[in-house]
Amino acid sequence: MSYASFESATRHSEGESIIAEDIATSGVQASEAVARYALALGDDALMLGQRLAHWISRAPELEEDIALGNIALDLIGHARFFLTYAGTAWGKTEDDLAYFRDEEEFRSVRLAEQENGDFGQTIARQLIFSYYQYELYTELMKSEDPTLAAIAAKALKEVEYHQDHATAWALRLGIGTEEANRRLQEGLYYMWPYIDELFYDFEPVAELPGVAVVPSTLRARFEERLHATIAEAQLQVPDVPQARGGDRSGVMSEHRGHILTELQVLARAHPGATW
């Protein structure tokens, strides 16, 4: 199946790339296992997109209001793809899944949920997450599931920019001034305990050989590339223990509930309404 055949008046990019409405109208239906896999990837993108959106109108420069806003917008787009696709298994829409699931039903990694902190902390989170997503989508493009492969192909193009943005700022902050180096280093310490969870082989993955990417297989390449950038930016790879509870359940997270409170408040005040 190719998504290029779906015509839409609101299509923003030409060619093979996909939009959420394509998935909803294509008639494709995810299996239960594929849906649970897509849900986890969608939740990661949604949580981080929601966090980054908070920077808009608060960034250090106008150019960064635009850049961080654009990254957030990309991530919300990725969340829409994955949640729409997951919803096809259960007869639910992207908004049913984003707005009407409770905290314990989300499957996001804690790294994506961490607070923005200062700009250094946000860049530390971006650096780790975009390097991880780059490896993930590079592999997911080869999935035997054409919808997952199409989403990954579209997302990868955008994540490459996210990675460039994070790398450029890591170098500026790491090499620019002592204060910036210290702040980014602190950001890395703060985010580092949540790296294990990115590579946890969560529950439906084993059921989906050739379809889902096995997270643990991405780690070596991720570490090699990330550590090289950290060294180039004159920073240290933090030597800190990993946080327990890295299984995407959210049982060991305090942030998720706060994020959802804000995200869901209006939609839940008007159940059944359309917007």
Place this chain on the structure above:
Amino acid sequence: MTSTEKTPTLSPVADAPAAGASHEAEQAYFDALITEDSRVEPRDWMPEKYRKTLTRQVSQHAHSEIIGMQPEANWITRAPSLKRKAILMAKVQDEAGHGLYLYSAAETLGTPRHVLNEQLLEGRAKYSSIFNYPARTWADMGAIGWLVDGAAICNQVPLCRASYGPYGRAMVRICKEESFHQRQGWEILYELSHGTEAQKKMAQDAVNRFYGPALQMFGPPDADSPNSQQSMNWNIKRFSNDELRQRFVDMMVPQAEALGLTLPDPDIKWNEERGHYDYGPLDWDEFHSVIQGKGPCNVQRMQRRRAAHDEGAWVREAAAEYARKNAEQHAELMGA
């Protein structure tokens, strides 16, 4: 642009005076550009007052875009669907982009962006008063798009023909994006006014709060706007405040009917003789008090802008220092 409107010229009307030409020759050249309705470009001589007026107008417009991001950013994290969230994020991003084009246009008049920014942060420069009103509900995203961006478009379309080239050209792109913004505001209100009772009430309440301030965006009545004539003589401004306000009311009355919402003015009535809608008096005391800093969110908006600037200082410093180190290294490699 219709065919009756003049296309901006790329070449000067006559040979520009050579460097060191007499003041009279420079003034004559400028006057000829204005008379011909041609464009003044950054390289051209221009009267100090023209430069000052434009710097003030363009930078105020830029500041308005930047402060105007705040009321909408207030709803990004609570937007009621993912599609609405994405659209609102894209819109607020556009506003930051408009700020950037406009600061760039203002810079061509000789004042650097950081100086313009200082003027805003120190309270010496103004921005549109409408952004000192709170965005309380989701329907305010609709009302801001439909009414505030709608008023902005009425104001800005004629500015695409402003005599100063960089400003007019910036406005062309801005107007394209603003018309998209207005449509998304309309769509939000349409969904609400055709939704549940609570949603309809939310939509009407937002229109009630934003309609009056949106009409005031065109500025004081012509009789109280002494500087307008000079701007019109310079082909910066093409229509008077009251003309633009009338155009806006005429446009909004049928649109409100189509939305199924009421404009909060009992005096709105079609006037056959004038061929326009009559409308009631506006609260100019409120307008002046908001300009004087007594608006509901004046302090909050400025506090947020200053906080973003102050908290970002170390980031800008690191970026500048990194660029300096890189340039130094490059120079060494080149054997300079």
